[in-house]
Amino acid sequence: MAERLIGKRVLLTAAGQGIGRATALALAAEGANVIATDINGEALEVLARETSSIEVSRLDVLDPNEISEVVGAVGAVDCLFNCTGFVHHGSILESTDEEWEFAFNLNARAQYHMM
Secondary structure: OOOOOOOOEEEEOOOOOHHHHHHHHHHHHOOOEEEEEEOOHHHHHHHHHHOOOEEEEEOOOOOHHHHHHHHHHHOOOOEEEOOOOOOOOOOHHHOOHHHHHHHHHHHHHHHHHHO
16 A cells, blocks of 8 residues: 555545445545545445544435535545446436436536535
């Protein structure tokens, strides 16, 4: 481990599983103080038990009020890793209006609000 991120604070969305979880662990291994967020509180609890470098906070990125609360509580960070995302099955031509709206809100609007 190079510990290239010692002293850096990183806010990470969708950290409960998959790429977000792997990223949280990698950032912590590099010395970062990670604030891991996810809508799945249980997954965050499991993650928090793995290393003391990871602080967790449940966050629904589709709720701008929750974003404001979490960001206000976290304070200044050195890096934001917007990992939240969703891809429906099939091509865009096969998606319903509801699937498209959900994907856009999660993949674009929520990212914008986090920034």
